[in-house]
Amino acid sequence: MTFKMHDLMHDLSETVAGRESSILDLKSSASEVDENCRHVSADFSLIPLFKGKKLRTLLKISGGCSKKKFWDFIISDCRSLRVLEFNNVNCNIVPHSIHKLQHLRYFDLSRNRSLKILPKSTSKIQNLQVLKLDGCWDLVELPKKIxxxxNLTHLPCENCDSLTHMPRGIGKLTSLQTLSQFVVDKRGSHGAAAAGLSELSGLNNLRGKLTIKNLGWVKDAKHEFRAANLKEKQHLQSLVLEWSDGAGDDEEKSLEELQPHSNLKELKVKGWRGNAKFPSWFSLLTNLAAIEIQGPSKFKHLPSFAQLTHLQRLCIEKLTELEYMENSEPSGGRRGSEPFFPSLTSLRLMQCPNLKSWWRKRQIDDHNNNDNGTDTNINHGISLSF
Incomplete structure (x- = not known):
């Protein structure tokens, strides 16, 4: 995507930036780099032009960083860097010497899909505030001794689908505001190096979206679920609770201990295979605007969503044992007496082959011949927008 700026705006921006900022392309030369230049956006092949300069910001336009000399130059000649952007440049390795950039505050490695590991020395950059890792598909672990x-406040790592666990000690980063996902160690294969779910306990400044993966592998689940302390994370807007295939039996585990704060706007529960009882705290989430419940699970009915006044999107998928959306009709049997989805704009019901009706009929009606057209069978799915 490209944008065109009016010539007058371009001239104005250059005037405001002064001699401390430069944008260089492949046609640029060393003579165009002012002695006082501190903030640069440039192709990586032009990095040697800045030898001897005390750069504070280095953003890239294009070019790859696969050649070791680029890293060597940056680490040896750009020790004053505060901002380093290396996103989407096919970077597959970060050198151990990265810790020499002691002034670094902002380090963007996002969308480097072949990057598999960050060196332990990354944790020595004690001034680091932002470490962006979104879209590093092959990344298997975060730095040890994290x-x-x-000073780390933002650790966005969405779409890092190869992460196997969280490093032990991450729970001590109490200033952390962004943590896209928390991955539970499967089978305990990383031993003491992996953080338990309880390390979320003190991370109460988290905001935005948090996805918790592999919940089915949590040991001593009741204690660990409670210790995660989700109900104290008042700034979270979106929460995804995700179980995984191949985990042990969830029958003795309960969603009850995973209660989030009532400020939550979006909730997704995926793959829960435990008891068929929905948690009691659900009625307290009065600010929910989006709900997604995805199986497989044993839910035969769901709590009442219809009276959630802010709910705009509802998605129910792969609940093969679901028979009724709600266990009982509105009080007095008068379905029009209370607001029914007053804000709903999207309803999606997919792969619910045993769904019979929205409301479960009262026992007195079970013997009556009911042919009012309310019963249904949803095997493939429906999707409605209003």
């Missing part, structure tokens, strides 16, 4: 990054 608790040393005491």
């Amino acid at each position: 608790e040393k990054l005491v």
